[in-house]
Amino acid sequence: MTEEKTLIKKIRATAAMREVMAAYFLELDDAARTGSAKVVWCTSVGPAELLRAFGFLVYFPENHGAMLGSSRMAAELIPAANAIGYSPDICSYLTSDVGSYLMKNTPLTKAYGIAGVPKPDLLVYNTNQCRDVQDWFAFYQREFDVPLVGIHTPRAVDEVTGEIVAGLVAQEKALLPTLEQVSGRRFDIDRLREVVASSYRCTMLWKKVLNAATHHPSPLTFFDGTIHMGPAVVLRGDERAERYYEVLIAELEERIAGGVSAVDGEAHRFYWEGMPVWGKLREHAELFAAHRACAVASTYCNSWIFDPLADEDPFVGMARAYTELFIVRSEKYKEHYFEEMVRNYAVDGIIFHNAKTCPNNSNCRYGMHRRLSARLGIPHVVIDGDLNDLRLYSEEQARTQFEALVEQLQERRSSQI
């Protein structure tokens, strides 16, 4: 008996994406070394546009966390953070990033020839995703002795009311004096409008990329998405991201027109709920492809679609964009969201990744997986793992659960013949 052959197809645009990402990191490195521009560290989901409007180059520790996971360096580095009191139970992006700092070891060196992460002049967070980011950035505030400011977003929000938005707009505006002081520039509303408009165009292009997967067969997988979302995360508000997605979209449209699927003989369409297991991305892509399964949709990749940035008031647009997103919302909202996604992408089954150190990105802890399966009549499986800490992941358990789900779908189809 032999393993089935790998059927992963490479996306040509990947080379262009690597160039965009390399330029981004080299620019940051140069700025940090020469002082040619101020560097700000920001949480991945905002308020990057506000920072770019002041001419800051924006670095995202969460993106570095993902690189630490996908390069599998995290396993070596997390213990260093644990040893200084950062629990193995908290965000493994945080612990692997802090470990990376302590051990002076970063994947940026191998990828881009950069000695270390760019030293910040300012740290800005938004707690919309979790509280850990605040403590994560506070570590660096103590290390670098630079200003730390942030936006505190309400969580488990059902309806994003005018009151919530007004409160967040006030918090955004309260950042302005610090941003002016550190950047040495006056706030320019027109520049902010330009950046937000560019960010909006980028996010709409990214939406178009992900929507391509509604096609049967899908021209891309969730695993492709986790790689190609890079520019939407680190360069939205910068026109280079827009140019890149135009290239990617053209290739996906070419695939659709030519009937080229991301997975040969696509037979099963899955929804991946939760974070990727970064260190197992390739293995998972191979496992899915070997079973003619395509992960066509995910909560994670869709988290960088920000329709509200179209608002005529950029402050309101940012406040809404960074509060209306999935992770900030109530269980009721999330359940409705899943239903829409399952319908739009014609999903056969849902894979819930229960990431041990990321409760806010694990949506199978309050019974939603069971409620959804019962209501939608589609099966699911819960895979225990983690975004970065592979000590919390069992390869064989995950594989068995995934294969059992595929068998269940095949059995159902056979019984209907």
Add this chain to the structure above:
Amino acid sequence: MSADRALFCGVDVGASATKLVLLDASGNVASRVVLPTGVDFAATAAVCLDRALDEAQAPRARIANTVATGYGRRNVAFADAPLTEIHCHGIGCYHLFGRAITIVDIGGQDNKVIRLDKQGLRIDFTMNRKCAAGTGAFIEEIAHRLGVPLGEMDALARSASQTVRLSSFCTVFAKTEILTQLRLGAPVDGIVRGAFLAVLDRVLEMAPLVGEVVLSGGVAAHNPVIAEILAEKLGREVEVAPHPQFTGALGAALAAWRQSAP
């Protein structure tokens, strides 16, 4: 070889034991073999096959199709196809019971709760989380700590006049808890009964056990008392699959048989 002399093989390479079932062309069991899995999955599976063929007094050439299941399913060189143990336990138990059931399989390193509808189609399934607390490995650890041979655990649990509750999720913590209980003078038989109850507590956390419950797996095979304790907990009867350790291998053999059906 004529079709009526064909044999169909199912081999379940589990974390603790490897089980093999041969079916004849009518789907009846021709032989069963179980051996400790050890460290060489492929070699153990091959020895199981040789012994099963000896028992059936049949040459290897009579085997028409083989399905492998269990953790080592991809290590069985003579298998034609792999299927998960979740799927195979479902097929095996449905073959034995033929109605809607909830299967509780307690194995060496994992537990499964599998719900089948009246046609034998899987409704859903749950596996235990990464930790082996609540599996056969837990019973082995507790037996080791108490210095009780594994084969005596069932009888000891039956003789207990009280149950000492072990509440820890973690096997290591449970062993620490046992130290505390021993220090307080708790009886060993009560602790053993408590260990079986702790295994079932972990199972009951996995999914609601609705409808008719069928126990399978090595723990039920070697410790039938666990079915009685589960029945007590549920307040209703619990079935134990005939040859409960072999339901996965039986399911694999049945899948091999069906795959070859004309």
